[in-house]
Amino acid sequence: MEWFAAENYHTARFVLQRGIALMYLVAFVAVLRQFQPLLGSRGLLPVPRYLERVGAWAGPTIFRWRYSDALVLVLGWVGVLVAASLMAGLPQTGPPWVPFAAFGVLFGLYLSVVNVGQVFYGFGWETLLLEAGFLAAFLGSDDVAPPFLVLLAFRWLLFRVEFGAGMIKMRGDRVWRDLTALYYHHETQPMPGPLSWFFHHLPRPLHRVEVAANHVVQLVVPFLLFLPQPVASIAAALVIATQLWLVLSGNFAWLNSLTLLLAFSAVGDDQLTAVLPALAPVLAGPEATGSLWWVILVGVMAAVTVVLAVRPARNLLSPNQAMNASYNRWHLGGSYGAFGSVTRRRDEVVVEGTTDPEGRSGWREYVFRGKPGPVDRWPRQVAPYHLRLDWGMWFLALGSSAQHRWFLAFLGRLLEADRATLRLLARDPFDGVRPVWVRARVFRYRYSTWAELKAQHCWWVREERRVLVAPTRATDLSV
Known part of the structure; x- marks a missing residue:
């Protein structure tokens, strides 16, 4: 045949x-x-x-x-x-x-x-x-x-x-x-x-x-x-x-x-x-x-x-084309597509903790494996591996309410210094010690210019936009 x-x-x-x-x-x-x-x-x-x-x-x-x-x-x-x-x-x-x-x-x-x-x-x-x-x-x-x-x-x-x-x-x-x-x-x-x-x-x-x-x-x-x-x-x-x-x-x-x-x-x-x-x-x-x-x-x-x-x-x-859709529970015969819209500005959620009992000083940043964080950190090549937590943080910064429930649980795990959760990160600033407080702030990020990269050795420039989660203790969260 x-x-x-x-x-x-x-x-x-x-x-x-x-x-x-x-x-x-x-x-x-x-x-x-x-x-x-x-x-x-x-x-x-x-x-x-x-x-x-x-x-x-x-x-x-x-x-x-x-x-x-x-x-x-x-x-x-x-x-x-x-x-x-x-x-x-x-x-x-x-x-x-x-x-x-x-x-x-x-x-x-x-x-x-x-x-x-x-x-x-x-x-x-x-x-x-x-x-x-x-x-x-x-x-x-x-x-x-x-x-x-x-x-x-x-x-x-x-x-x-x-x-x-x-x-x-x-x-x-x-x-x-x-x-x-x-x-x-x-x-x-x-x-x-x-x-x-x-x-x-x-x-x-x-x-x-x-x-x-x-x-x-x-x-x-x-x-x-x-x-x-x-x-x-x-x-x-x-x-x-x-x-x-x-x-x-x-x-x-x-x-x-x-x-x-x-x-x-x-x-x-x-x-x-x-x-x-x-x-x-x-x-x-x-x-x-x-x-x-x-x-x-x-x-x-x-x-x-x-x-x-x-x-x-x-x-x-269809004029109402779905970007990514599965039509059955076997995930066969699906529809695909990506980036029907393009965001013009980049916001990032920066998560920090401190061991100061009063929460007034000593705030240090948790560093994720793939998503932008410290401005002098060169972005990593991670694909085809999938960093699921980092992708969730991107959607969180866009204002996705579906992400917020797990994010509060994530903050709770950081307050516990949960080892399994910390292994998802590139750096725990407290080396396994429990912080007393954690918080999350939203920063506006942009790429540095050639001049800024040469002078300051930074890949990003960022400025704070708003507070996503105010300083929080373990007793404030149900985890």
Whole structure:
């Protein structure tokens, strides 16, 4: 069945399987390092309380059967080990059902986490990772050729990501339409990276060219992914180049890395060897379609994909387009998009504590791992890792009431000098000693100029705007 077996896409399968497995490994490492202080039994938003409140509405999750912090650790380590085996290509050496089962385990375990993750897992790239893992289960093993229907499903997923992002921009903030969005974006994005300061200071005419090029890649190029080769590979190369640019200019967890990987679904072996002839001897692979059961299973997946495509397709055409939406509890067939609006100014919440019993002096700042804090601290590269607490702090500074409940619990943990919570931070100014008071103030941040960077060695300039939480003691909080 020549229509079924994609004999020219062995590189695509290699990159997709191992790359998506790498993203799952990163995600499960974050579960091991962050889940307990954020969502555990004594977390900021405890899962047991959440499940008591919402019950079956949480969706499929192993934690409805039983929750314990120990079970989270088991889940996380199983996810890490299975993902690592897929990166090494071990399940791929067996029949197709082996990598199918391995990716099925990753999907099921991570779905269990996302469905109880509340605001800390309320990001579009969680659904994107789940969808990618679901599709990767159907890519087969080294015994069979990659199924072309699965590669088409990957391209449809990439289309939704790119075209959805392009349309939400055109329907949203005027700065995307007048090409001025990057006058602000690099400075106000949630998690600036080490090069973001330099991107911000590029000439403004170049920023306008960047935005125009982004519109072309997101609004035109996605349609080319479905055309014959070499057009599809060229379109994929443009997406890959754009995503690499975004990786360099900011920290968006695994969104850009995963989108880059999805683009390989349109890269043909012949087109790749035309550019890199030395790869020709290693790109050969099987031409077999596999057993009948495998063909039927892939056909069922394709039919499910078509059915699930209806709602996101309608969303793309709707004037009230949703930016990131899941239409079922399995997080399949979702809608995507990012930055329909761009903030013009950057506010940051600065958390401080003191051991002074009167709270009059000795205030020292808690330093977060990724978000801006001390003005002389060069922004870090953290993506594709996801610092969930730091992202929550960005939304908190925007005035999100959904973040405030967990933030008060966070302040309570700081007053306790809770070790698990403090491990989420880059620096505890009290080295494990309990502060007597904590407070939170909102500062307006802007990037320093070239002259200020040279003279003061500061990447940011900040000034206080308001008090978010007045000086507070443990007796003032119910934690």
